[in-house]
Amino acid sequence: xxxxxxxxxxxxxxxxxxxxxxxxxxxxxxxxxxxxxxxxxxxxxxxxxxxxxxxxxxxxxxxxxxxxxxxxxxxxxxxxxxxxxxxxxxxxxxxxxxxxxxxxxxxxxxxxxxxxxxxxxxxxxxxxxxxxxxxxxxxxxxxxxxxxxxxxxxxxxxxxxxxxxxxxxxxxxxxxxxxxxxxxxxxxxxxxxxxxxxxxxxxxxxxxxxxxxxxxxxxxxxxxxxxxxxxxxxxxxxxxxxxxxxxxxxxxxxxxxxxxxxxxxxxxxxxxxxxxxxxxxxxxxxxxxxxxxxxxxxxxxxxxxxxxxxxxxxxxxxxxxxxxxxxxxxxxxxxxxxxxxxxxxxxxxxxxxxxxxxxxxxxxxxxxxxxxxxxxxxxxxxxxxxxxxxxxxxxxxxxxxxxxxxxxxxxxxxxxxxxxxxxxxxxxxxxxxxxxxxxxxxxxxxxxxxxxxxxxxxxxxxxxxxxxxx
Numbered sequence: 041x042x043x044x045x046x047x048x049x050x051x052x053x054x055x056x057x058x059x060x061x062x063x064x065x066x067x068x069x070x071x072x073x074x075x076x077x078x079x080x081x082x083x084x085x086x087x088x089x090x091x092x093x094x095x096x097x098x099x100x101x102x103x104x105x106x107x108x109x110x111x112x113x114x115x116x117x118x119x120x121x122x123x124x125x126x127x128x129x130x131x132x133x134x135x136x137x138x139x140x141x142x143x144x145x146x147x148x149x150x151x152x153x154x155x156x157x158x159x160x161x162x163x164x165x166x167x168x169x170x171x172x173x174x175x176x177x178x179x180x181x182x183x184x185x186x187x188x189x190x191x192x193x194x195x196x197x198x199x200x201x202x203x204x205x206x207x208x209x210x211x212x213x214x215x216x217x218x219x220x221x222x223x224x225x226x227x228x229x230x231x232x233x234x235x236x237x238x239x240x241x242x243x244x245x246x247x248x249x250x251x252x253x254x255x256x257x258x259x260x261x262x263x264x265x266x267x268x269x270x271x272x273x274x275x276x277x278x279x280x281x282x283x284x285x286x287x288x289x290x291x292x293x294x295x296x297x298x299x300x301x302x303x304x305x306x307x308x309x310x311x312x313x314x315x316x317x318x319x320x321x322x323x324x325x326x327x328x329x330x331x332x333x334x335x336x337x338x339x340x341x342x343x344x345x346x347x348x349x350x351x352x353x354x355x356x357x358x359x360x361x362x363x364x365x366x367x368x369x370x371x372x373x374x375x376x377x378x379x380x381x382x383x384x385x386x387x388x389x390x391x392x393x394x395x396x397x398x399x400x401x402x403x404x405x406x407x408x409x410x411x412x413x414x415x416x417x418x419x420x421x422x423x424x425x426x427x428x429x430x431x432x433x434x435x436x437x438x439x440x441x442x443x444x445x446x447x448x449x450x451x452x453x454x455x456x457x458x459x460x461x462x463x464x465x466x467x468x469x470x471x472x473x474x475x476x477x478x479x480x481x482x483x484x485x486x487x488x489x490x491x492x493x494x495x496x497x498x499x500x501x502x503x504x505x506x507x508x509x510x
Contacts, residue, residue, distance in 0.1 A: 075099060075234045077149055078241070082157040092154065100146050106226040107139060115223050120216065123391045124507040126381060130395040133373065135227050137366050142231035144362040145238055156355050163348050164248060170341055171255050174334040198408045202233065205401035212394045232402050235363050236409045242356035243409075246416040246468070249352065252345050253423035259338055260430040263331040267439035332441040335448060339455045342427055346462065349420065353468050360413065360470040364484075367406040372488055374399030376495045384500070385509040392509075417468035417476040428459040 076099030081087040110116040116135075118128040209229050213221035377396045386393060431452050435442070442448050468476040474483070 077238050079154050082154050106223045109223050110227045127392045127395050138231035141235050141362050141366045145235045145359050148358045167252055174259050177334055201405040238359050239409050243412050243416050245352045246420055249349050250420040257426050264430055264434050266331050267437050358471050367410050371403040372491050374403040380500045388509050414476055418478055428456050
């Protein structure tokens with residue numbers, strides 16, 4: 041009865057914990073203090089320093105205490121009498137990889153102070169203010185809410201994997217350790233869930249950057265649409281006196297440009313089509329501000345968002361290196377245990393099955409989190425490149441505002457040239473060791489295939505016979 045009630049209470053605790061975890065990982069507006077991965081009141085610069093950072097130092101001490109009890113005390117799955125050599129190897133590797141992952145990730149997290157969170161939020165608010173001002177200029181287009189089924193479906197799968205891994209871990213540890221299960225649970229579960237939350241924060245910040253790039257591209261696209269269907273009139277006649285009125289500078293320049301072009305290419309069908317399209321286009325009054333007036337401000341905003349990307353990558357890029365490395369190792373070893381051990385002797389040893397499923401669940405969870413990181417970083421890079429492509433498209437159309445003012449053309453040319461150099465300078469990366477995009481998936485799969493070919497050649501039958509499993 042005690043075991044059953046403890047299991048029920050632990051499952052309720054996990055459900056409550058996962059609710060707070062989902063709040064932290066998806067919008068990251070609430071801190072999960074139990075993990076100590078962010079300062080308390082991270083956006084309050086005037087809060088007490090001791091209170092803000094004490095949990096970031098107490099939590100790792102608590103973890104190291106539990107790890108010491110597992111390694112040097114009577115706790116530890118690999119110290120159970122029913123744990124064979126494969127079980128001991130698998131469990132020992134799992135908890136030591138967790139130790140490396142947690143210490144490396146947490147020590148890198150200690151570098152992150154409140155200044156980053158405050159500076160990021162301040163820059164984000166400033167960008168939003170200028171984006172709203174730019175959005176008020178020009179002809180607005182009705183925005184359609186794009187469905188985010190893939191985004192939410194991926195997060196749903198991640199949360200389900202977290203919940204299944206934790207409930208399964210608690211259930212098995214309660215069977216062996218009763219009320220002391222929490223000590224082993226912290227050692228086996230805490231590093232992977234804590235590091236996943238840190239990467240979840242990175243996902244949130246990159247998603248915010250990607251969102252601003254999309255908003256910026258919408259404003260660039262508005263200028264592109266207006267350049268197609270809106271032109272200043274070539275000339276204005278007074279119908280009563282049949283006298284041409286004075287044209288503004290930009291219209292007069294455009295009129296002179298077309299008249300000269302007519303004298304050179306009178307018989308050009310292509311030009312006649314262009315003139316017909318131009319005459320059929322919608323006209324707007326000269327004194328009404330149009331979207332091209334936003335161009336200098338949009339270029340500045342693009343630079344600010346890129347700078348925000350560099351700042352975010354500097355804070356979270358180092359944490360990606362140990363996380364990706366551990367994800368790679370446990371995935372390879374998990375596949376090895378599944379194919380060479382579980383398919384042969386599955387169900388004959390509960391402890392061995394527990395270790396195998398632990399690898400399976402956490403390798404799947406870490407791979408999903410890693411995929412989200414790669415997808416969001418790749419999307420952000422794609423949206424930043426799209427801005428330069430839209431500006432190039434505007435320049436090729438040579439709209440009226442560009443012919444009447446060389447400043448616009450020079451600024452657009454400088455922007456595209458600057459981004460060409462920027463593309464070779466920065467992409468989201470893990471401290472320069474690898475780029476966080478879809479090419480990383482191909483490189484890891486190719487490396488994993490090579491290692492698996494070697495591992496799968498081992499003959500496990502003799503070892504399984506010695507352990508009494510075969």
